[in-house]
Amino acid sequence: MSFLLEFVRDPLGVGAVAPSSPALARAATAVVPRTGAPVVVELGPGTGAFTGAIQERLGGRGRHIAVERNPRFALQLAGSHPGVEVVNADATDLAAVLAGRGLSQADVVVSGLPWAAFAESRQRGVLSAVAAVLPPDGVFTTFAYVHTRWAPPALRLRRSIAALFDEVVVGRTEWANLPPALVYYCRRPAAGIVSRWTSPRYASAISHSSSPPG
Template sequence: MAPSSRRLATELVLPVPESGHPVVVELGPGTGAFTGVIQELLGGRGHHLAVEINPRFASSLAERFPRVQVLNDEAAALPRLLAESRFGAADVVVSGLPWASLDRTTQRTTLDSVRRVLAPQGAFTTFSYVHATCLASARRFRRLLGSSFEEVVPGRTVWGNLPPAFVYHARRPRPRLSPATLDLLAAQVGARAAARTGMRS
């Protein structure tokens, strides 16, 4: 409905280190609502890679942010893209991807790519619109997130965003698992979430 707000961007980029030379990867930057905030935080430090599948957006971002390495490709290609850039593991992956609109296979392969490139102590952040959390695809993504990372913490709702949204903060990527094991873990995450909801009601 509208570009992501500055407040949502600030919540999303919280894991970007304030010192050192981190490797920060941005997925689905679109028109750059988060890109500019990341650049402000880095202040010329480290490396900022932005992966954008839309060639028009990618071209615009490269022109607006000359310090950002903009790659016109899909997010699932992240392991290859990072290897070709020779930056090693990512310290932070920030995602603006519309996870609830992605099919199951794309959700899984893209999230697996994120998990594979993150450093052991790395952080992954993404956001969800509040109104979309009831969608089956959004619930599926939340389960996949829980099966891919040992720690997943939802942030406070940013009511000033249009529409309102909140951020998922994920840390400690799990070792690479088979699809069957991921499905099992996702089911367990969903069962625990349902049990907690039942206890609260």
């Protein structure tokens, strides 16, 4: 009920009427290493649909930092997942969030953000923040709803991740999710692309590109 209530309060910020399914959570978090001590950042965890899956894969290793803008979701998440470093902050401030915890990079970034509800400037701000903290071997995953895949915000997202990452793989459709969704697996952030990508001329070129991935 709390998820639906938050959607009513802030539909553009929450972006969905129900949490993601376990199947989508498993697909989105499959890149979290089962060995070592990785730094995993979760953006827009909401009520924790992906959080538990990340914690299960980490098994007490590494660090799991969840960045949630909604203060009520952040408080609820901190109470239900004491092993997660929950931060009530905006995803565009990701570098500052990490720096405040003595970190400069993240090995994996998993996003549950509602991209289709974002204006172009906010999409670009968040994606730039993500690419800026990933090392060459870092991985970013995010998802899109199948029924909105050809809507302008979804097309912008696909063009943007294609510009920022050398490899974008589209996962299979998770039909058990409500609504059905698919995951983008983004690897090898393009060196030096972030500063160019934020320039007005480059931004305009990406916005009007006609060949998104997948």
